[in-house]
Amino acid sequence: MSEEPEPMDTDNQKSEKMFTLKKWNAVAMWSWDVECDTCAICRVQVMDACLRCQAESKKDYYGKQDCVVVWGECNHSFHYCCMSLWVKQNNRCPLCQQEWSIQRMGK
Amino acid sequence: MLKERGQLKFEDKWPAMRLIVLKLLRQESVSPAEWQDLFYDVHLVCLWDEKGPSKLKEHLQEDIVQFIKQAQARVLSHREEQALLKAYIAEWRKFFTQCNYLPTPFRQLESSLQGKPATGTANLQTSNNKKGQSEESIVRKLMLDSWNESIFNDIKHRLQESAMKLVHAERNGEAFDSQLVIGVRESYVNLCSSIDDKMQIYRENFEAAYIQSTEMFYKLKGPEQLAANGVQAYMRYADNKLREEEARAQKYLEAGSNAVIQCCVKVLVGNTLPILLAECAPLIKAGETDRLQLMFRLLERVPEGVQPMLTELESHITQAGLADMVAAADIITQDSEKYVERLLELFRKFSMLVHDAFNDDPRFLTARDKAFKAVVNDTTVFKLELNTNKSIGAKSVAPESKCPELLANYCDMLLRRTPLSKRLTSEEIELRLRDVLLVLKYVSNKDVFMRYHKAHLTRRLILDASADSEKEEDMVEWLREVGMPADYVNKLARMFQDIKVSEDLNSQFRVSTTRHDAINIKILNAGAWARGSERVSVSLPVELEDYIPEVEEFYKKKHSGRKLQWYHHMSNGTITFANEVGRFDLDVTTFQMAVLFAWNQRPNEKVSYENLRLATELPDSELRRTLWSLVAFPKLKRQLLVYSPSVTIPKDFTEHTLFWINQEFCLIKNSRPQKRGKINLIGRLQLSTERSQLEDNHSIVQLRILRTQEAIIKILKMRKRITNAALQVELVDILKNMFLPSKKMIKEQLEWLIEHKYMKRDDDDINTFIYMA
Numbered sequence: 001m002s003e004e005p006e007p008m009d010t011d012n013q014k015s016e017k018m019f020t021l022k023k024w025n026a027v028a029m030w031s032w033d034v035e036c037d038t039c040a041i042c043r044v045q046v047m048d049a050c051l052r053c054q055a056e057s058k059k060d061y062y063g064k065q066d067c068v069v070v071w072g073e074c075n076h077s078f079h080y081c082c083m084s085l086w087v088k089q090n091n092r093c094p095l096c097q098q099e100w101s102i103q104r105m106g107k
Numbered sequence: 108m109l110k111e112r113g114q115l116k117f118e119d120k121w122p123a124m125r126l127i128v129l130k131l132l133r134q135e136s137v138s139p140a141e142w143q144d145l146f147y148d149v150h151l152v153c154l155w156d157e158k159g160p161s162k163l164k165e166h167l168q169e170d171i172v173q174f175i176k177q178a179q180a181r182v183l184s185h186r187e188e189q190a191l192l193k194a195y196i197a198e199w200r201k202f203f204t205q206c207n208y209l210p211t212p213f214r215q216l217e218s219s220l221q222g223k224p225a226t227g228t229a230n231l232q233t234s235n236n237k238k239g240q241s242e243e244s245i246v247r248k249l250m251l252d253s254w255n256e257s258i259f260n261d262i263k264h265r266l267q268e269s270a271m272k273l274v275h276a277e278r279n280g281e282a283f284d285s286q287l288v289i290g291v292r293e294s295y296v297n298l299c300s301s302i303d304d305k306m307q308i309y310r311e312n313f314e315a316a317y318i319q320s321t322e323m324f325y326k327l328k329g330p331e332q333l334a335a336n337g338v339q340a341y342m343r344y345a346d347n348k349l350r351e352e353e354a355r356a357q358k359y360l361e362a363g364s365n366a367v368i369q370c371c372v373k374v375l376v377g378n379t380l381p382i383l384l385a386e387c388a389p390l391i392k393a394g395e396t397d398r399l400q401l402m403f404r405l406l407e408r409v410p411e412g413v414q415p416m417l418t419e420l421e422s423h424i425t426q427a428g429l430a431d432m433v434a435a436a437d438i439i440t441q442d443s444e445k446y447v448e449r450l451l452e453l454f455r456k457f458s459m460l461v462h463d464a465f466n467d468d469p470r471f472l473t474a475r476d477k478a479f480k481a482v483v484n485d486t487t488v489f490k491l492e493l494n495t496n497k498s499i500g501a502k503s504v505a506p507e508s509k510c511p512e513l514l515a516n517y518c519d520m521l522l523r524r525t526p527l528s529k530r531l532t533s534e535e536i537e538l539r540l541r542d543v544l545l546v547l548k549y550v551s552n553k554d555v556f557m558r559y560h561k562a563h564l565t566r567r568l569i570l571d572a573s574a575d576s577e578k579e580e581d582m583v584e585w586l587r588e589v590g591m592p593a594d595y596v597n598k599l600a601r602m603f604q605d606i607k608v609s610e611d612l613n614s615q616f617r618v619s620t621t622r623h624d625a626i627n628i629k630i631l632n633a634g635a636w637a638r639g640s641e642r643v644s645v646s647l648p649v650e651l652e653d654y655i656p657e658v659e660e661f662y663k664k665k666h667s668g669r670k671l672q673w674y675h676h677m678s679n680g681t682i683t684f685a686n687e688v689g690r691f692d693l694d695v696t697t698f699q700m701a702v703l704f705a706w707n708q709r710p711n712e713k714v715s716y717e718n719l720r721l722a723t724e725l726p727d728s729e730l731r732r733t734l735w736s737l738v739a740f741p742k743l744k745r746q747l748l749v750y751s752p753s754v755t756i757p758k759d760f761t762e763h764t765l766f767w768i769n770q771e772f773c774l775i776k777n778s779r780p781q782k783r784g785k786i787n788l789i790g791r792l793q794l795s796t797e798r799s800q801l802e803d804n805h806s807i808v809q810l811r812i813l814r815t816q817e818a819i820i821k822i823l824k825m826r827k828r829i830t831n832a833a834l835q836v837e838l839v840d841i842l843k844n845m846f847l848p849s850k851k852m853i854k855e856q857l858e859w860l861i862e863h864k865y866m867k868r869d870d871d872d873i874n875t876f877i878y879m880a
Contacts, residue, residue: 017707018684018685018686018706018707018710018768019682019683019684019700019703019704019706019707020682020683020685021625021648021650021651021680021682021700022625022680022681022682022683022692023625023626023627023680023681024625024626024627024651024654024678024679024680024697024700025569025570025571025626025627025628025629025678025679025680026626026627026628026629026651026654026658026673026678026697027569027628027629027631027673027674027675027677027678028628028629028630028631028658028671028672028673028674029630029631029632029633029636029637029671029672029674030630030631030632030633030662030666030669030670030671030672031632031633031634031669031670031672032668032669032670033668033669033670045634047632047633047634047635048634068668069668071668104667104668105667105668106666106667106668106669107665107666107667107668107669
């Protein structure tokens with residue numbers, strides 16, 4: 001019996017490889033595509049909610065998603081919350097003193 | 108009229124008055140008219156005769172004394188003690204009643220004697236009302252003092268003695284009329300006419316005699332009992348007697364004084380304290396809760412009585428606990444379930460003891476807690492572990508208890524889908540998790556628990572291996588409740604939110620593509636999951652690699668400003684393996700997949716280690732580890748891969764070691780080969796590489812250093828200046844929910860902060876620190 005190939009599997013084996021993928025659970029991590037990990041205004045890592053959001057919305061789970069990052073034309077990045085407060089006083093980038101204008105927002 | 112009245116003399120009026128007074132003293136009936144006459148006459152005498160009041164008082168006294176003398180004669184005519192007491196009490200009661208009546212008609216006399224002119228009854232009334240009852244009437248005082256001076260002083264010793272004899276007889280179990288003693292006591296109390304201290308006569312005579320006789324009695328009886336019946340019986344005796352004496356004191360003594368009981372306690376407990384205490388340790392050891400309770404009740408009454416018991420209890424629990432742990436070290440260090448259950452059993456046993464024997468008295472609870480802490484944080488068992496477990500032994504700090512790690516492992520077993528969690532009901536799991544939190548309370552290096560717990564949670568969420576997701580989130584809240592640091596708990600909570608966001612994303616992805624049923628994606632927030640962890644590069648099999656661009660494309664459409672990093676050491680999947688025996692579903696890690704797929708082109712070839720390395724591009728240590736999991740998986744009787752030459756540890760694979768697929772591979776159930784089946788080869792999902800595990804341990808130490816510095820600065824900022832001792836106390840208080848800072852570390856960090864000018868020592872006192880902004 002064992003000498004001859006099994007009739008049922010011969011057809012399949014031609015089309016099928018020894019190992020076939022059934023399911024793959026791929027894991028990836030996302031982070032903001034920034035040059036500096038820390039927000040220069042609140043000194044918290046940009047991946048975390050800014051200091052203000054952390055203090056205010058401890059229970060508001062989905063609030064944290066909204067604490068996004070903003071990039072200026074100078075390519076410096078901060079928490080959007082931090083920056084929007086900052087520009088009220090001084091419309092310049094806190095790092096390079098260039099006129100602040102938003103290049104893009106994180107989403 | 109007036110003149111005639113002016114002539115009115117005391118002597119004219121007294122004979123008539125006297126008759127009424129005598130009648131009153133003798134408690135003979137007095138008609139209302141006579142009663143009124145007396146009032147009037149007193150009034151007249153006081154008003155019209157200059158010397159009236161003093162004369163009136165004199166004569167009144169004479170008659171009272173006379174009357175008392177007669178009473179005394181009547182009392183003393185009784186020889187026998189009980190009769191004497193009875194007679195005295197009867198006479199006294201009669202007299203005392205009259206003390207309330209006789210003074211009333213003589214109110215006028217009182218105001219005259221006090222030099223207040225009584226101008227009218229109305230005036231008199233109001234002034235009397237004002238004085239109220241607080242001021243003793245002069246006539247009453249006169250009566251009581253006379254009694255005191257004549258009869259009482261003469262026979263008080265006989266009275267006391269008789270009364271004490273009766274009490275003594277009662278202590279010896281003879282019955283008698285307790286009213287006699289009570290009557291005597293009442294006379295002592297009421298007899299006192301002093302306004303400042305009404306209890307004076309009572310206290311100085313009756314109570315003193317009572318205490319003395321009590322003390323005498325037990326000084327004799329106590330040692331007798333102890334010698335005759337032994338300590339155990341003596342404790343019962345003492346306890347009974349104390350309660351008896353308390354009841355007796357309530358009966359025979361005035362309330363408000365505890366002197367008798369204190370005296371009894373001193374004699375019965377205080378004098379035998381060392382003997383009683385010597386009995387404590389054996390009783391605790393034997394778990395004799397009733398006797399311990401008795402002992403506690405007794406010793407609680409004396410100062411310094413309980414403290415030695417606390418010490419005994421603490422040292423007993425510590426010793427018993429440690430002995431238990433060491434005895435079971437083999438099982439405990441291997442099996443976290445057994446360890447935790449053993450620990451809990453120990454806790455329950457001693458908590459029960461404290462509850463049953465000491466009514467959960469806070470002092471005993473504290474002693475218990477101190478002992479539990481010692482047991483939980485003890486490193487004896489951990490040190491045993493040090494020899495066998497290198498990765499933990501590599502920590503550069505003093506050895507610590509393995510307890511938090513085992514606790515975290517146990518939690519994992521309860522929360523993950525395991526044979527244990529399947530066996531238990533939801534309520535049982537909750538109960539056990541609560542138990543873990545109870546033990547955790549005593550752990551001093553809680554930060555180690557948190558680290559392990561988070562790692563386990565990460566594995567469960569990534570592998571979708573939670574038994575009950577609701578319970579998972581409950582656990583986070585419970586950790587918050589028991590005071591785990593908020594930033595840590597928030598991080599855990601964030602992982603749950605993030606996994607939900609990722610699930611949404613996955614279903615969107617699966618809708619957007621029709622082609623890929625085989626793939627699930629988890630795209631997680633790097634900040635919440637994997638800060639600082641290192642990625643491992645791998646060359647994916649073509650089957651997997653195809654998916655990558657599509658996922659990235661999809662993600663880019665959904666989000667902007669984000670970059671993706673693949674964490675292939677966390678990802679995993681299921682593959683179907685077909686060989687000559689049958690078809691099997693294998694749950695594998697992506698690394699295992701990469702290795703196995705290398706044979707797809709050449710199913711029957713033997714491939715060298717070096718070639719596998721080239722094919723997978725895995726780092727050396729990862730490849731060795733992955734291969735080892737395929738050639739020596741503990742649960743398999745027939746392994747998936749076969750290799751040659753044989754080695755005992757993965758390190759010994761050489762680049763020429765050959766590996767090939769075991770075409771005879773199959774699953775074996777009840778010692779019979781199966782043609783179909785499913786097996787999980789993932790084992791414990793790797794979260795980081797070998798190197799970063801070392802770093803992991805190192806980072807615990809690093810984090811502790813930072814936390815300590817942070818806390819010191821926080822305290823100094825608030826206090827501005829603080830002594831070393833006070834600083835240490837506050838520091839421990841701040842940090843205790845994470846870890847217990849060692850003296851050495853605190854000292855090092857203080858030096859560092861001083862060196863970097865965050866603070867300085869006081870010039871006059873090197874043990875005081877000053878904050879420098």
